[in-house]
Amino acid sequence: MNLDDFRNxxxxxxxxxxxxxxxxxxxxxxxxxxxxxxALTNMKWARIIESAVFxxxxxxxxxxxxxxxxxxxxxxSAVILSVFAIVGLAGNIxxxxxxxxxxYTKPVSxxxxxxxxxxxxxxxxxxxxxxxxxxxxAYVFIGFDVILGVDLFxxxxxxxxxxxxxxxxxxxxxxxxxxxxxxxxxINTSWVKNVIQFIVxxxxxxxxxxxxxxxxxER
Amino acid sequence: xxxxxxxxxxxxxxxxxxxxYKVVNAYCQHQDERQDLAQEIxxxxxxxxxxxxxxxxxxTWMYRIALNVAISYYRKDxxxxxxxxxxxxxxxxLADLSQRGERxxxxxxxxxxxxxxxxxxxxxxxLYLESEPYENIANSLGISKTNVATRIGRIKQxxxxxFEAQES
Numbered sequence: 173m174n175l176d177d178f179r180n181x182x183x184x185x186x187x188x189x190x191x192x193x194x195x196x197x198x199x200x201x202x203x204x205x206x207x208x209x210x211a212l213t214n215m216k217w218a219r220i221i222e223s224a225v226f227x228x229x230x231x232x233x234x235x236x237x238x239x240x241x242x243x244x245x246x247x248x249s250a251v252i253l254s255v256f257a258i259v260g261l262a263g264n265i266x267x268x269x270x271x272x273x274x275x276y277t278k279p280v281s282x283x284x285x286x287x288x289x290x291x292x293x294x295x296x297x298x299x300x301x302x303x304x305x306x307x308x309x310a311y312v313f314i315g316f317d318v319i320l321g322v323d324l325f326x327x328x329x330x331x332x333x334x335x336x337x338x339x340x341x342x343x344x345x346x347x348x349x350x351x352x353x354x355x356x357x358x359i360n361t362s363w364v365k366n367v368i369q370f371i372v373x374x375x376x377x378x379x380x381x382x383x384x385x386x387x388x389x390e391r
Numbered sequence: 392x393x394x395x396x397x398x399x400x401x402x403x404x405x406x407x408x409x410x411x412y413k414v415v416n417a418y419c420q421h422q423d424e425r426q427d428l429a430q431e432i433x434x435x436x437x438x439x440x441x442x443x444x445x446x447x448x449x450x451t452w453m454y455r456i457a458l459n460v461a462i463s464y465y466r467k468d469x470x471x472x473x474x475x476x477x478x479x480x481x482x483x484x485l486a487d488l489s490q491r492g493e494r495x496x497x498x499x500x501x502x503x504x505x506x507x508x509x510x511x512x513x514x515x516x517x518l519y520l521e522s523e524p525y526e527n528i529a530n531s532l533g534i535s536k537t538n539v540a541t542r543i544g545r546i547k548q549x550x551x552x553x554f555e556a557q558e559s
Contacts, residue, residue, distance in 0.1 A: 200433055
């Protein structure tokens with residue numbers, strides 16, 4: 173039996189297939205929402221709440237920078253953290269737009285990429301958090317200034333400034349490499365697959381494998 | 392949505408509902424999963440019906456939605472969903488593939504082969520079996536015509552090897 177024989181068999185089963193399925197049309201046309209729509213609506217609300225949180229962080233940091241404005245390590249740190257919060261807010265707004273534009277009549281590859289982007293949100297948030305790791309001293313400087321009213325940077329010995337500077341550069345290189353690798357293009361690399369599965373779950377791994385498979389023969 | 396649209400949808404659906412049956416059998420192994428997926432496909436079609444462009448074939452539109460829902464379909468905990476479904480009224484009833492009539496053995500073999508393919512090749516295979524031209528398959532899936540041709544060639548080879556192995 174070859175594929176063309178299969179095709180003939182397939183064509184012959186058309187009537188059987190129609191007879192094998194019974195639809196309650198009245199109940200169907202009364203439907204206003206289904207599981208997927210509910211999941212997308214929940215996703216949209218979650219992104220709206222996250223956006224509100226990011227917005228509050230930006231306002232608080234803005235007030236902190238604005239009050240008694242001076243060029244200090246704590247204020248510069250607040251500017252850096254504000255940039256991360258703005259990136260987070262922009263990403264959330266993008267997600268809300270994406271959720272609203274999900275269209276199941278799109279070609280399969282386009283819709284699956286949209287779905288991947290939606291489901292990868294948690295991964296993107298984790299990436300954003302990792303991106304702030306090289307700037308870990310920013311949290312310390314702000315903490316000392318807010319809680320103790322001390323500008324820690326002024327009290328640091330020069331060799332400690334060097335240590336924090338070099339460690340930040342090393343961490344920046346390491347996190348950049350790590351975050352670039354955490355992409356669906358590298359899903360066949362076992363550690364990438366395991367990390368994505370650990371952060372987001374098996375569903376994203378299977379979507380990433382599908383898109384990667386789709387693109388691999390297109391290249 | 393007005394009554395005319397409801398009627399039009401019901402008529403088109405009755406005519407092409409076999410597509411839903413074929414897609415769920417290709418993508419799900421268990422009967423309860425098929426039932427659940429069929430319901431998701433049908434409700435998605437109904438909710439998207441407002442955007443249906445009549446210049447396209449209804450069957451092409453249906454296939455696109457059915458494949459998109461089937462590929463996105465994910466059940467984390469099948470037992471949990473089954474309990475939920477038991478309490479829900481069913482929009483759709485599917486006959487069990489294993490209890491079908493005369494041609495059941497050939498059809499079962501066919502679905503068994505489709506079931507072994509990866510997610511994308513299953514979609515290509517379904518559209519190919521419907522005698523869709525390569526260009527339509529490429530448009531529905533959003534991939535190139537060359538990619539479709541390459542993949543169908545590989546599927547043919549895989550099928551040939553499988554039957555040779557069975558015979559030997």
